[in-house]
Amino acid sequence: GYLPEADGGLGLDYLTWAVMMEEAGYCWLSLRILLNGLNIVSGIINAYGTEAQKERFMRPLLRNERKTFVSISEPDVGSNVAEIKTRADKRGDRYVLNGSKLWITNGMFADFGIVVARTFSETCNGELSLFLVERDVTAYSVTPVDTMFTRSTGTAAFTFENAEVPTANLLGQEGQGLRQILIGLNFGRLNVAMGAVGAAQCALDLSVGYAQQRKQFGRQIGSFQLVQKHIVDMTMRTQAARSLGYRAARSMQNGTSRTECSIAKLYATEAAFDVANLALQVHGGMGYATGYPIERIFRDTRGGMIPEGTTEIQTLIIGREILGISALT
Known part of the structure; x- marks a missing residue:
């Protein structure tokens, strides 16, 4: 996506790529995760690989000829x-x-x-x-x-x-592997954050539609104040997470992204799980039925708080960058 067209990429800026990751997360978080691995590997090869390695590994990967x-x-x-x-x-x-x-x-x-x-x-x-x-x-x-x-x-x-x-x-x-892989993980955090935003938006949209159609006690459940409170909280968390993700994408473009990507990853993954949890509550029994998408979104968003650095690790990274003091040494 973000790699130069001459190397088989689309030449996208990071903000456009972030929007694509959000859309992938909206449709299916497993898709976002597979795209994440593809782009981390191709990005590292593009940055550090020989021309022979690019020809053997990166370009076929970008043509979907390798996994x-x-x-x-x-x-x-x-x-x-x-x-x-x-x-x-x-x-x-x-x-x-x-x-x-x-x-x-x-x-x-x-x-x-x-x-x-x-x-x-x-x-x-x-x-x-x-x-x-x-x-x-x-x-x-x-x-x-x-x-x-x-x-x-x-x-x-x-x-x-x-x-x-x-x-x-x-x-x-x-x-040089530690430095190389940490650069890839930083980009991965942006991908995780934006995929989480997409999943949260999907859960929100499903909940709004359900609250407008589902009737109990002779009225739409969306007319009940507590359900409206859930919808409002879900909307605020999703929009805030999106804003932080876009900020991180712009910082990637400017080369000043480590703190911003950690902030976006930390907030967006926690927000997405909170939104999915409320979505399950709005849907009631339908929320945890395996024939409906909410239970999958609930499971998948919980997983976002682990890879590319756990919630706890992101917190310590952000604290170190703000204070100039590491909690890990």
């Missing part, structure tokens, strides 16, 4: 990326991967992706690096992981046991 994943989290490593244990030992013209990865979106379907690993070589002593790992080149096991939200995203766990990756698949330089 991708981002593999960061591990069974014992979540919010603190710096504690990753998966290691890559350089041996001749190969890196040998050993370790486990968890919560990999699209991991069941993708044919390649980015793996973050602690690297050991003549020039690198345990710093993180990024590797482009291909399913038909590197042997590793893939296990499905069932989740309560965004069930269509093919979440998986990977296990690497002496899995060989060609040195040509190192992305950028050894030891």
